[in-house]
Amino acid sequence: MTRQVKLVILGAGTAGLTALSEARRYTDDVLLINAGPYGTTCARVGCMPSKALLEVAHAYGRRDWLGASGIRGIETLESDLASIMVQVRKLRDRFIAGPISTVDSLGERSIHGQPRFLGPTTIEVNGERIEAERVIIATGTRPNLPEAWHSLGDRVVTSDGVFELETPGRRLGVVGLGPIGVELGQAFAQLGCEVHAFTRGSSVAGLNDPEVNASLLEVLERQMTVTTDADVTLRQGDQGLVMQGGGREVEVDWVLASLGRRPNVEGLGLENLGVELDKRGIPAFDTATLRVGDLPVYIAGDLSGLRPLMHEAADEGRIAAYHALHPDAECLARRTPQGIVFTEPSAGYAGLTGVQLPQSGVVTGSADFARQGRALMAGRNAGHLKLFADEHDGRLLGVEMVAPDAEHLLHLLAWSIQQNMTIDQLLQMPFYHPTVEEGLRGALQSARRELGKRRTLPDLPLCHEPADWVLG
Incomplete structure (x- = not known):
């Protein structure tokens, strides 16, 4: 028997859950299918637990300034990494409770399993065939990790596993200084760890302007070693991992690999959509409506590769659901990035x-x-x-x-x-x-x-329409 559904959403991350919320404004005939863990990338392994760690690290990192400003006793302060990580996980579990509760409330309209397209509107999951009028693909991404590094075991960690570390080693290597690598590298450095960071390019944190980039590098280099323009190799050392790159070699207890993310498309059967796939395995789609060609299929969230950020994933979920259920509607404008x-x-x-x-x-x-x-x-x-x-x-x-x-x-x-x-x-x-x-x-x-402009008036608004706060 084939189940008939108006809208199927693949993925229970931020984009998928926001698409669900938007779609339910118009219909209850929605089915959510998710193959991975629940709780969204942001709440489970991304922006929320990382900021919980950063808040503690930034506060502890100000102890030297407090001492220089006349606060006594800072030398007795000590970071207990094990206790800090327990608190981070405690907050993390609180953050993921909401998204998990949303999925649980769907009952039989939520399926956990690996979906596979048999055609543009036909999906198979757990042996069940589903025929959908519309489909939104929001299966997200996962961290990149070079195949050769898998053999190094749990000494190499990505952002998906860093918050599960119970007692992180005090000697840390970071490979990749994009936003995740910079945030977590600095956090552990501020907490008293010895941090050695390597990045392939000359910029950090995704910055473009040379002067702005240099100002952040100046701060980071006071807290940890930073090697730019370096290709890094890892090998097993006597007591840890040996990192080599950019003319520098150092041994560390563990390495945070922050090397970007790849789309979760394996097993989806996207080749059965009947359209060409790009080198990431993603079909071409309209960046305004997120629709795949003339198919009733839409792409949303980090999978799209357009703006891989949580608030953008939420907006793409809204856009995809709106256009899936209103395919002839005028396109929605994006917010300023x-x-x-x-x-x-x-x-x-x-x-x-x-x-x-x-x-x-x-x-x-x-x-x-x-x-x-x-x-x-x-x-x-x-x-x-x-x-x-x-x-x-x-x-x-x-x-x-x-x-x-x-x-x-x-x-x-x-x-x-x-x-x-x-x-x-x-x-x-x-x-x-x-x-x-x-x-x-x-x-x-x-x-x-x-601009070559001179002030002809003070920098004050004119009194065309006096406001309530104008006196007199």
């Missing part, structure tokens, strides 16, 4: 960066947080900010930064970019003193100078 790396100081971007910017017609504003007042008094004076504006109309196009609490500045600027705000409009906004935001104001002022 932003990415945040939760180092200390934190790093990231909003809007256009690097090669995305036009080749001409762009002006730049910058600010150095090494000299910024509020950052200086907090002992967090490090980082650099670059913002980019259209030289014709002054619209803010993008920003990249390393700055204290950059996550907040990046949100404000992403909102501003989405609202097509100009440099002048941003400078008319209130800036409190003393705050880190004053560093942003300095960058905006430098961009205005680059």
Whole structure:
């Protein structure tokens, strides 16, 4: 017997569960099929447990500044890695409870098993055949790990396993300094571990601008050894693993491999969709509607490779479900892109960066947080900010930064970019003193100078429509 279903969602991660929530606004005839663990990548092994670790690490990492500022007794502080990891897992289990509860509530409309396409709308799972009107593929990704490193056993760990370590060794190697490698490498360094990090390129944390990148590297190199432009080899040593690359050799207790992620497509039978697959094994799809050609099949979440971030996966789940159930509807616009790396100081971007910017017609504003007042008094004076504006109309196009609490500045600027705000409009906004935001104001002022504009009025809004807070 073949089960008939209006919509089948493959994958119970962030994209799949958000697609489920959106679809249930219009129909209850939805079936969720998941082959892997439940709880979402973000809550189980990604952004949530990592930030639980980072909060402790960043706080402990400020002990030297506290001592220099007159706080006595910091020499008695000690990081208990085993206890820290227990607390991280405790919080992790709390975070995954919600997504697991959502799946459990579906009853027979949730299936655990490996689905396989027999055709564009025919799926087989656990020996059952399912005929769907529409299908959303949201099976996610998993960490890359070179085949040769599998033989080194549990001394090589990816982000999928790092939070299961009960007592991490105090000598750590990191291979790959993208967002995950940088965050976790710095966290263990701040907790008192000896960290040796290697990365193939010259940039870290996904940063593009050389000055912004250099400002984060300067901080990291005070806390751990960093070797850039290095291809790394691993081999078994006398007491641990020997890492070799970039002219450096070091022995460590364990290695965090942070080498990107690959799509979970094995066993899905995507070749039976009848369309060409790319080198990742993914069919071509419309980046606006997420639809695969003319098929009633949609791609969502990290699997798409468009914007592999949790909030973007959620948006793609919404888009895929909406268009799956409204195939003739007008496409939905994407929000302004932003990415945040939760180092200390934190790093990231909003809007256009690097090669995305036009080749001409762009002006730049910058600010150095090494000299910024509020950052200086907090002992967090490090980082650099670059913002980019259209030289014709002054619209803010993008920003990249390393700055204290950059996550907040990046949100404000992403909102501003989405609202097509100009440099002048941003400078008319209130800036409190003393705050880190004053560093942003300095960058905006430098961009205005680059625009060749002179102030003809103070940086204050005009009184076209007096607001309620205007006195008099």
